[in-house]
Amino acid sequence: MDVSNIVKRINELFNITNEEIYSKESGLTYHADKKVKKLGYSVNLTLDTIEEARIQGVDMMVTHHDAWGELYELKEACIEKLAEYGISHYYNHLPLDDCDFGTNDSLLKKLNLEIVKRTHEWEGLYFGRVAESDEKIEFNELVNRMVNLLEEPVKFWRFNDKKVKRVGLVCGNGAPTDCLKEAVENGCDVYITGECNLSTIQYAQFKRINLIIGSHTFTELFGIESLALKLNENIKELEVVRLNEGHYEVNN
Template sequence: MNVSQIVDKINELFNVTNKEIYTSESGITYDAKRRVKKIGYCVNLTLETIEEANILGVDMMVTHHDAWDEIYGLKEACIKKLEEYSISHYYNHLSLDDCNFGTNDSLLKKLNLRNVKSTHEWEGLYFGRIAEYDEEINFNALVTKIENLLEEPVRYWQFNDKKVRRVGLVCGNGGSTTCLKEAVENNCDVYITGECNLYTIQYAKFKGINLIIGSHTFTEFFGIQSLAWKLIENQKELEAVKVNEEHYEANLK
């Protein structure tokens, strides 16, 4: 398959209600103009993930994030490296957070949580969830479950003694108090996200809601994995491989 055919297949998976937002939050950043037999998937486009993709013999990378603008010069360096290795690249950000097979819903499924409603709306898309367990579980049991799933340590604060039934979730960067406020207003027992700061912790303590902080990268991994697997369904000529990323974020906690 060529790159444009793969992009067409991706676009068919999404219910695009706002084409302007969709195209600003997804798309091809580099087209190597070569046939694609092997897709490499990971959360972030970095020089390290491109190197790993090249070692794996990847023809096209599919990521959740484009190279971050906040890392000055990275985007230009990544394009140069993609060109050097003749690897195409596509990313899909907010729409993957919103969709029913994306970052949030995929993590909920892995945690055996039932989706109650979509939350955290921006431009008609929703990047958060409220979910519930059918039976309450202990907070520490949930922490252990998440650590085993993400394969990394998490930070956590227990600000109430209740068992967990209702969960607020924002995969990736849900560290703002505005994001946490929706979980509070929806009477969640615990809030799970991939970023936090001083205000997040103090607001959680003030409102008595338990807090679990994984990493931005690995709270979002299962969404991009789900997208890659959908791309190769019934496609004998396509293969998808995981591009490994470092768990260095866990060391920052």
Template sequence: MDVTHIVKRINAVFHITNKEVFSRESGITYRADKKVKKLGYCVNLTLETIEEARSRGVDMMVTHHDAWDEIYGLKEACIEKLAEYGISHYYNHLPLDDCNFGTNEILLKKLNLETAKRTHEWEGFYFGRVAEFDKEVDFDELAGTMESLLEEPVKSLRFNEKKVKRVGLVCGNGAPTACLKEVVENKCDVYITGECNLYTIQYAQFQGINLIIGSHTFIEFFGVESLALKLNENIKELEVVRLNEEHYEANIK
């Protein structure tokens, strides 16, 4: 199957309301001149995940993140390596955060939370959620559940003694205090995200809201896996495999 056909199948599962932003936040970064028989998925495009794709015999990678511009020179190095190995690459960022089968929604389902509200809007896309439990749960129990799901340590900071009923979630980088402010305004008991900094922690303490911080990578893994499994269902002749990534972030928190 050719890359163009796979991308059309990917686009078909999204409800695209803003084509301009969708095309800026997703797409092919490198197209190899060969058919795709095996597709590999992971969160990040890095030299290490490209090596993993080569070792697994992958013809095309699907990731949540493109190579980060902030890591100077990485994007060019990745394109060079993809070309060397003849591996195509597609990423889908903001639309996968927004959609009903993406990063936020799938994590909420795994936590047995019901979405109450889509939040954190940017150019018509929503990269956050407010959700609720049927019954209140203990904060430490929720943190433990997150560790089990992500298969890595999480940072949990308690700034109130309440049970958890209402949860604010921003998968990925929800460290900016503007992100936390929206969660506070929605009267959440805890904020779950994939990154934090000093301002995040001090603002949470100031507002008396608990924090659970996973890693940017693995808090978003379930969304890209969901997309890959949809492709697996829709394209029977396509083999789909998970590409392993290291848990570097969890080790430095």
């Protein structure tokens, strides 16, 4: 299938209310101008994921993140490598955080939590959620669910002794305290995200809300996986594979 047709199929999955914002937050970064038989998905576009795509014989990559601009010279290096290998690349960022099959909704579904509110609005897109458990659960049980789901250790801080009923979530980077503040204002017992810093922890301690911090990559994996699997359902001749990404472990 042509790359342009795959991008068209992707766009049809989204309720696009603002074309300008959608085009700024998604799109093709490299078109190899060849038919796509095998598509690979990952959260990040890096030289390592491109190499993984080459090894797996992928014709097109679909990722949640483009190469970050602040990682100086990485974007140019990725485009050069994609051209060398003849691999097309498409990314979808905030629209995938917002949609009902994306990063936040997919993670909450796997945690067996029911979404009650879309939160953290930017330009008409909502990159956070409030969800609830049918029954109150122990905080440690929720931590264990996260560990088993992400298949990696998570950081957690317990700042209250309540069982968990209501959860605030921002997949990826919800470290800013204004993100946490919205979870507090929504009466959440625990806040889950993929990044934190000292102010995140101190504000959670001040507001007595529990914290669970996974990684930016693996809190968002299930959203891009969901997008890829939808393509697989809609385009029967398309083979879809996951491109493995390493776990980044920070040693303090």
